[in-house]
Amino acid sequence: xxxxxxxxxxxxxxxxxxxxxxxxxxxxxxxxxxxxxxxxxxxxxxxxxxxxxxxxxxxxxxxxxxxxxxxxxxxxxxxxxxxxxxxxxxxxxxxxxxxxxxxxxxxxxxxxxxxxxxxxxxxxxxxxxxxxxxxxxxxxxxxxxxxxxxxxxxxxxxxxxxxxxxxxxxxxxxxxxxxxxxxxxxxxxxxxxxxxxxxxxxxxxxxxxxxxxxxxxxxxxxxxxxxxxxxxxxxxxxxxxxxxxxxxxxxxxxxxxxxxxxxxxxxxxxxxxxxxxxxxxxxxxxxxxxxxxxxxxxxxxxxxxxxxxxxxxxxxxxxxxxxxxxxxxxxxxxxxxxxxxxxxxxxxxxxxxxxxxxxxxxxxxxxxxxxxxxxxxxxxxxxxxxxxxxxxx
Amino acid sequence: xxxxxxxxxxxxxxxxxxxxxxxxxxxxxxxxxxxxxxxxxxxxxxxxxxxxxxxxxxxxxxxxxxxxxxxxxxxxxxxxxxxxxxxxxxxxxxxxxxxxxxxxxxxxxxxxxxxxxxxxxxxxxxxxxxxxxxxxxxxxxxxxxxxxxxxxxxxxxxxxxxxxxxxxxxxxxx
Numbered sequence: 001x002x003x004x005x006x007x008x009x010x011x012x013x014x015x016x017x018x019x020x021x022x023x024x025x026x027x028x029x030x031x032x033x034x035x036x037x038x039x040x041x042x043x044x045x046x047x048x049x050x051x052x053x054x055x056x057x058x059x060x061x062x063x064x065x066x067x068x069x070x071x072x073x074x075x076x077x078x079x080x081x082x083x084x085x086x087x088x089x090x091x092x093x094x095x096x097x098x099x100x101x102x103x104x105x106x107x108x109x110x111x112x113x114x115x116x117x118x119x120x121x122x123x124x125x126x127x128x129x130x131x132x133x134x135x136x137x138x139x140x141x142x143x144x145x146x147x148x149x150x151x152x153x154x155x156x157x158x159x160x161x162x163x164x165x166x167x168x169x170x171x172x173x174x175x176x177x178x179x180x181x182x183x184x185x186x187x188x189x190x191x192x193x194x195x196x197x198x199x200x201x202x203x204x205x206x207x208x209x210x211x212x213x214x215x216x217x218x219x220x221x222x223x224x225x226x227x228x229x230x231x232x233x234x235x236x237x238x239x240x241x242x243x244x245x246x247x248x249x250x251x252x253x254x255x256x257x258x259x260x261x262x263x264x265x266x267x268x269x270x271x272x273x274x275x276x277x278x279x280x281x282x283x284x285x286x287x288x289x290x291x292x293x294x295x296x297x298x299x300x301x302x303x304x305x306x307x308x309x310x311x312x313x314x315x316x317x318x319x320x321x322x323x324x325x326x327x328x329x330x331x332x333x334x335x336x337x338x339x340x341x342x343x344x345x346x347x348x349x350x351x352x353x354x355x356x357x358x359x360x361x362x363x364x365x366x367x368x369x370x371x372x373x374x375x376x377x378x379x380x381x382x383x384x385x386x387x388x389x390x391x392x393x
Numbered sequence: 394x395x396x397x398x399x400x401x402x403x404x405x406x407x408x409x410x411x412x413x414x415x416x417x418x419x420x421x422x423x424x425x426x427x428x429x430x431x432x433x434x435x436x437x438x439x440x441x442x443x444x445x446x447x448x449x450x451x452x453x454x455x456x457x458x459x460x461x462x463x464x465x466x467x468x469x470x471x472x473x474x475x476x477x478x479x480x481x482x483x484x485x486x487x488x489x490x491x492x493x494x495x496x497x498x499x500x501x502x503x504x505x506x507x508x509x510x511x512x513x514x515x516x517x518x519x520x521x522x523x524x525x526x527x528x529x530x531x532x533x534x535x536x537x538x539x540x541x542x543x544x545x546x547x548x549x550x551x552x553x554x555x556x557x558x559x560x561x562x563x564x565x566x567x
Contacts, residue, residue, distance in 0.1 A: 261557055
């Protein structure tokens with residue numbers, strides 16, 4: 001064999017992969033499964049503070065690890081007052097009575113026979129970001145902003161059911177009660193029914209998770225989470241609110257004059273840069289996609305601005321479409337980091353024209369002891385080495 | 394304008410003379426009672442029964458002190474006494490005595506949600522006694538004052554007038 005021929009043969013053998021012995025035999029992957037799991041390499045989880053009463057408390061969504069706008073049901077934030085009940089849907093009943101013409105008791109099967117709707121909405125605890133009132137600020141997105149999540153909810157419009165029972169003159173409030181151990185109870189203005197409230201039984205394509213109220217919850221989009229009673233078992237229609245523990249002693253906003261605001265239900269416009277944010281480290285100067293989430297209880301997000309100089313100048317981020325009312329809106333902006341110290345933040349404006357305030361503006365209006373409904377602009381500091389921390393810390 | 398359209402819309406809800414879909418059935422009065430007591434601020438909905446702080450003290454020590462402390466000063470559970478006069482200070486102390494607007498709210502909550510690890514285990518009488526005791530140690534009622542469906546709604550809590558409607562939007566832009 002001539003030198004040329006050998007080279008020719010070798011070349012064609014390589015080209016066909018005949019001599020490529022680098023390949024290892026592959027073992028088969030896992031078999032089919034009934035209910036899927038995420039990759040073992042993907043590990044973000046809800047976090048919670050360790051207490052002596054783990055049945056009462058909250059766990060936070062890892063918002064900085066979320067992509068897009070929908071929160072996986074398994075990572076939806078939790079807030080419970082007496083643990084998560086395991087309710088057999090076949091045994092569950094919703095009773096509607098009081099100032100109505102036709103009191104009703106409904107099984108879940110009957111509720112699911114009624115005309116239904118599906119809509120994407122955020123849910124946010126009234127106490128989300130409460131740590132920010134102190135001025136020292138939460139260290140990362142999850143611990144300070146993680147009591148907010150966004151899902152597609154499916155259920156029966158509340159209005160449909162109120163039409164079905166027929167309100168009597170003077171009916172103005174719904175006393176909603178859960179089937180959890182403490183029988184959580186809130187007074188809900190009946191005006192909720194005129195807008196987009198529903199009795200939800202579906203979340204992100206499957207029945208509600210037990211943590212979100214399986215088999216049935218009240219959903220009043222844009223309002224604080226606590227009023228959207230989970231494990232809903234009764235709606236008592238009344239002329240007045242019942243001033244329950246969770247709308248007076250809790251979830252009321254104490255002002256500097258000692259008066260507390262009650263039924264401060266709407267969650268005002270808010271946004272948070274989720275990347276880069278506290279706990280992240282930028283590995284080197286160069287291109288990054290700055291990204292985050294914005295939402296408003298008043299409707300759609302109209303604009304999100306970003307600052308890279310601590311709030312002196314602002315530039316518009318691009319908003320992911322479709323921008324749905326009372327739902328997470330993802331914002332993004334490509335950005336080149338020059339390697340120097342930077343203070344970044346986002347500022348949301350909703351379709352009503354409401355602009356997300358600074359912490360200073362909130363404190364000027366409400367002092368520092370109101371506890372709930374914090375929606376101030378959050379600043380992150382990127383140090384020269386790339387380490388990102390809360391700029392308030 | 395908004396109020397007007399609201400009334401019109403609510404009237405629209407109210408005049409529906411018959412059920413459109415006809416699913417479900419009417420609950421009996423007994424079924425509704427079986428859901429458990431629920432109480433309006435003035436006392437409507439309070440069941441029979443009564444209790445005093447004298448009875449409540451023994452109950453508190455047995456069922457409540459483990460979490461709220463022997464003098465209700467708070468432990469795992471929140472403090473239930475004191476703080477009156479602190480709400481407008483830099484360090485407000487919100488307790489049953491200093492903050493809660495209605496004694497009926499307290500009965501409604503104790504009856505449905507306490508003790509934390511055994512909610513629903515108190516009899517109505519025990520709930521009246523526990524409430525009477527908490528009101529007594531906050532200086533709101535006398536030790537032998539009987540709390541029942543008639544008297545509880547008449548108790549005037551120190552912070553009855555301390556709650557105001559939502560005043561938002563409240564941010565003044567610079």
